[in-house]
Amino acid sequence: MNEGTMARILLKNVDVITLDRANEVLRGADVAIEGKTIAHLGQVPETWVADEGLDLADHLVMPGFWNAHTHASMTLTRSIGDDLPLERWFNDRIWVAESGLTEEDVYWGAMLAAAEMIRGGTVGFADHYFHQHRVAEVAEQAGLKALLATTLFGAGDELTLEDGIEEALHYHGAADGRIRTALGPHSPYICPSEFLQDVAIAAQREGLMIHIHLAESEAQVAVSREKYGKSPVEHLRDLGVFESPVLAAHCIAVSESDLDIFAEKGVIPVQCPQCHMKLGMGVTPVPAMLARGIPVAVGTDGPGSNNNLAMLEEAQNAALIQKLHLRDATVLAGDLPLRLATTHGARALGFADSGILRVGAAADLIVLDCRKPHLRPRHSLVGNVLYAAHSGDVSHVMVDGRW
Ligand SMILES: [Zn+2]
Incomplete structure (x- = not known):
């Protein structure tokens, strides 16, 4: 994809560790990315049409x-x-x-x-x-x-x-x-x-x-x-x-x-x-x-x-x-x-709009594939990522809206 094209990417049915102020963790949410930024998080309006959709059931999204x-x-x-x-x-x-x-x-x-x-x-x-x-x-x-x-x-x-x-x-x-x-x-x-x-x-x-x-x-x-x-x-x-x-x-x-x-x-x-x-x-x-x-x-x-x-x-x-x-x-x-x-x-490092998932933040995010024995059950997604996951569980990486 060329720099500058406003790609619209929709991540569907995914668990989200936002690391926002409210420590919000969403289950089965949608994340809409428009160009370099997160356009919607949680519920995406039906009028918003994606160029590319990805069903991420049993995956988790968090800031990179x-x-x-x-x-x-x-x-x-x-x-x-x-x-x-x-x-x-x-x-x-x-x-x-x-x-x-x-x-x-x-x-x-x-x-x-x-x-x-x-x-x-x-x-x-x-x-x-x-x-x-x-x-x-x-x-x-x-x-x-x-x-x-x-x-x-x-x-x-x-x-x-x-x-x-x-x-x-x-x-x-x-x-x-x-x-x-x-x-x-x-x-x-x-x-x-x-x-x-x-x-x-x-x-x-x-x-x-x-x-x-x-x-x-x-x-x-x-x-x-x-x-x-x-x-x-x-x-x-x-x-x-x-x-x-x-x-x-x-x-x-x-x-x-x-x-x-x-x-x-x-x-x-x-x-x-x-x-x-x-x-x-x-x-x-x-x-x-x-x-x-x-x-x-x-x-x-x-x-x-x-x-x-x-x-x-x-x-x-x-x-x-x-x-x-x-x-x-x-x-x-x-x-x-x-x-x-x-x-x-x-x-x-001076990138204040990154490191958090919220509307308007940079789309710098990662996806972890949770279809693994060591990531079950899912009492705490944060606990699973922090104390059970490893780097090899990362399945996708996005920087400025680009995979
Ligand atoms: Zn050193």
Whole structure:
């Protein structure tokens, strides 16, 4: 189908997890999609005629997943660094593998990631890596939405801030608005202070978001305190980095006062639970963040440390890791873990009309085939999706009204 044609698609007899304000779950409903948006939900007027109808009895529709922190092309480093602590995983395996990385590698690594993401029901992703013009090509061709940031170290012979800005401005709004961009300084523990200050100024000047790694370990906090006399969060605040919208991956070693800074500045932390468990990193204090109104999102991180891009499993892990860590089965109850992985992610990446099913929202949705033993009986559809389903149950994926 050509871009721009106003296709009218009707999904019939389907169960719907809306993730709207009222936590509405509909049984045997109809969903009408017109062009890029949801036109009707529940009852569709008889006068509304579809070009394409799909009977989805025994299927379930919900908002697609948003992966709020990944390095898609790291599919190429999948399973080469298992069972190593963070520092050794980085230095002994990942940096070595990435030292010979070409643009072509980035393209095919991201294409493999796109295939995996679509199969698992991801509709949008925040990528932090090199050669982002090639990842932009992949997002465009695959039909995905994305927030792309070129990884910048701010020292050595790598890309300059100007390169990062140029690429960000060039691709912002590309692919008919499906691609947004951000500046991607690596982290406060790698980037020099002056560089981070320049990034902060440039982001404000150009109206760009910042996507960064932050507070991954207590060791990083200790080094920051020794070097700057403050936590990594305070350090970034004082450099002006939080004056623009910020997506901050990990945020494990954060204090109560760091969380107050996040709440005040609107910083959005991204928990990557499977990566945190696998690398033995610790636990992002998600309930404490949510209690402050911080709309934390969920990511997989790169497949070099996960080792996949399965966001449904990540939503499950987001709930399970907190329940175990806090020895409290009541935390992250109901559909909240699904919201973190959909609604919160979409908003965090700047796609505010996605991550929810309601009239007027973007038609970014997924269908799960429930004709499976592990999805019966159906006491709670949310419970079945969150704690019984897996990525392989996703049968259809739609972005901006296109399958
Ligand atoms: Zn990362």
